[in-house]
Amino acid sequence: MIPAFDGRFDYLRMKDEICDAMRRVCESGQLILGPEVEAFEQEWANYVGTRHAVGVNSGTDAISIALRALGIGAGDKVLTVANTAVPTIAAIVAAGATPQFVDIEPNHLLMDLEQVEACLTPRTRCIISVDLYGYPVDINQLRELTRRRGIHLVADCAQAHGTRLDDRHAGSVADIGCFSFYPTKNLGAMGDAGACVTNDPELARRMRRIRCYGFEGNRIALMDGVCSRLDEMQAAILRVKLRYLDKFVQRRRDLAAIYSHWLEGTALSLPLESHGRRHAYHQYVIQTDGRDDLIAELERHKIGYGIHYPVPVHLMPAYECLGYHPGDLPVTERAAQRILSLPLHPGLTEEQVAYVARVVLHWHMAAATEWCSADCELIR
Numbered sequence: 001m002i003p004a005f006d007g008r009f010d011y012l013r014m015k016d017e018i019c020d021a022m023r024r025v026c027e028s029g030q031l032i033l034g035p036e037v038e039a040f041e042q043e044w045a046n047y048v049g050t051r052h053a054v055g056v057n058s059g060t061d062a063i064s065i066a067l068r069a070l071g072i073g074a075g076d077k078v079l080t081v082a083n084t085a086v087p088t089i090a091a092i093v094a095a096g097a098t099p100q101f102v103d104i105e106p107n108h109l110l111m112d113l114e115q116v117e118a119c120l121t122p123r124t125r126c127i128i129s130v131d132l133y134g135y136p137v138d139i140n141q142l143r144e145l146t147r148r149r150g151i152h153l154v155a156d157c158a159q160a161h162g163t164r165l166d167d168r169h170a171g172s173v174a175d176i177g178c179f180s181f182y183p184t185k186n187l188g189a190m191g192d193a194g195a196c197v198t199n200d201p202e203l204a205r206r207m208r209r210i211r212c213y214g215f216e217g218n219r220i221a222l223m224d225g226v227c228s229r230l231d232e233m234q235a236a237i238l239r240v241k242l243r244y245l246d247k248f249v250q251r252r253r254d255l256a257a258i259y260s261h262w263l264e265g266t267a268l269s270l271p272l273e274s275h276g277r278r279h280a281y282h283q284y285v286i287q288t289d290g291r292d293d294l295i296a297e298l299e300r301h302k303i304g305y306g307i308h309y310p311v312p313v314h315l316m317p318a319y320e321c322l323g324y325h326p327g328d329l330p331v332t333e334r335a336a337q338r339i340l341s342l343p344l345h346p347g348l349t350e351e352q353v354a355y356v357a358r359v360v361l362h363w364h365m366a367a368a369t370e371w372c373s374a375d376c377e378l379i380r
């Protein structure tokens with residue numbers, strides 16, 4: 001049995017340190033927004049390379065608080081992609097704005113920057129880029145475009161801890177970068193947690209107010225806010241795990257290289273990495289027209305897998321009201337039929353990954369032979 005994710009791995013690897021951190025919090029008696037949160041915010045800002053980090057309750061809240069801090073709300077449109085986790089879209093709606101979608105490019109399945117300008121309307125006030133699977137969007141090009149057009153740029157980096165573009169960490173180039181520390185992410189808490197990062201002190205101040213009822217110090221609401229605080233326990237645990245993040249991202253990269261080694265040269269589409277763009281391999285996603293068949297084969301071998309994500313958000317019932325239809329985002333829709341995430345997390349061994357790779361390779365070769373003999377039949 002090879003699981004797609006192992007929720008105990010981090011804990012078992014860092015048991016003593018995690019337990020010490022938890023005990024420290026219990027004994028301090030301070031449970032919400034205290035010294036651990038402050039320390040983690042500083043450490044996270046340092047890691048990402050921004051001046052400020054603001055801890056919040058989830059990645060979804062990070063995005064909606066970022067939008068609110070930028071003054072985006074009712075009547076505004078926010079442009080993003082439809083092949084993302086639902087929370088990207090839920091956060092736009094939570095901020096009171098309306099999501100708008102642009103298609104993706106077929107190589108990395110990231111926002112197609114060539115199509116962005118044509119999608120902008122006078123009401124589009126912000127773009128949210130998504131570093132899906134841990135691979136970075138060309139944020140410099142987006143930054144140039146958003147500056148020129150006078151709109152905001154928010155980066156959804158929920159899958160991009162450890163991702164880098166030209167040696168800059170994901171999230172440090174946008175107006176605000178948003179992270180989730182949901183347990184399955186590259187840096188995961190032991191519960192829900194998230195953070196916003198920015199270089200702008202005024203935005204950081206607004207986000208600090210918004211996350212706690214609009215308060216500043218004296219329990220008087222200075223603006224409309226929400227309740228989305230990072231708690232001390234999660235912050236203390238994240239501080240422990242942050243020390244291992246680079247090591248674990250490197251481990252993901254090493255395991256990903258094993259997949260690529262075995263599967264290169266087949267007709268399967270594999271993740272690509274271009275010069276200067278560092279993949280953090282939150283997921284290792286391949287593409288094939290024979291996905292259902294491959295899934296049956298993986299299940300037969302008790303190998304876990306994922307589909308991230310099976311239905312693009314613009315075609316989900318909750319968002320019908322946005323008025324999109326099948327065919328509106330052809331590259332996104334085609335990818336949703338073909339993508340498959342193979343097991344990839346630091347808890348796997350090289351042997352396990354090589355085993356999965358060989359199962360996929362054998363399936364692929366057998367399928368290819370079958371197609372080939374079907375063709376021969378036709379010729380005969």
Ligand SMILES: *Cc1c(COP(=O)(O)O)cnc(C)c1O
Pocket residue numbers: 057058059060061084085087088130156158159180181182192193194
């Ligand atoms: C996980 C994720 C989020 C949301 O994070 P939560 O902490 O679950 O709210 C947002 N965007 C993307 C791309 C994600 O993968």
